Amino acid sequence: MSASRWLFVCWAALTALSLCTVLLAQSAAAWWLSLAILLVAVAKAWLITNGFMEMRHAPRLWRRLMMSWALVLALLVGLTLLAIV
Amino acid sequence: MWFFILAELSVFAILILVFAVTQAIKPQMFGESRLLLNTSTGLAMTLSLLTAGLFAALAQEQVRHSRSRRGAIYLLAALLAASVYVVLKVTEYRHLLASGLGLEHNTFFTLYWILTGFHFLHVLLGMLILGWLAERCRRGRYDASNRSGFESGVLYWHMVDLIWVVLFPLVYVLG
DSSP states (O other): OOHHHHHHHHHHHHHHHHHHHHHHHHSOOOHHHHHHHHHHHHHHHHHIIIIISOGGGSOHHHHHHHHHHHHHHHHHHHHHHHHHO | OHHHHHHHHHHHHHHHHHHHHHHHHSHHHHHHHHTTSOHHHHHHHHHHHHHHHHHHHHHHHHHHTTOHHHHHHHHHHHHHHHHHHHHHHHHHHHHHHHTTOOTTSOHHHHHHHHHHHHHHHHHHHHHHHHHHHHHHHHTTOOBTTBOHHHHHHHHHHHHHHHHHHHHHIIIIIOO
């Protein structure tokens, strides 16, 4: 796949996931929906990191640091949401 | 540049966690206040930022192949997409202020203004950087062998995108 086509695929996936976030938010309120929204946010962050920022070609340490940012943040935010439930 | 980006991400991570923890302490206030925000506007802002990110990445691809003039056109498209975000955000801010939902209204809006305002400033700086890169591209200052400065500028923009995709659900949706 050419680099430009790969970027378009990333953008299309990001757009679809953004719509998915709003659709999930409009569903009935439930703790698992909140977790699903957080997982979608992590997937979007990883798409930006690997696709737009091209971290898939970066040294493993930097890639892991960048990818763990959204994951750790989502885990911690998820824990605060569980505290509400 | 990567150290700078990680430092910026750390600052935003702290702010995001403060927002999340405060939400856990005052869930009812956050739930009610969030209803005063328009999720559709938040979605439109997300799409405009992501589209700007796509054009910035496409510009980088052009510069990588020493087609810097074409890269400048993509950067202008990125700026146009980012301008949509700015218009939407300013409209939202004006609407909230007109409704009396300023920084001191309640804890939710204090954190909303700090978080989104800080991010908004980053967007404006990112747009300045993209504009500067576009001008240099137009003059043919970048090519396949001389593009590290260009890539650093574009990376900054992607960082702004990255922060927003976490901010958007937290501020507009979750709770």
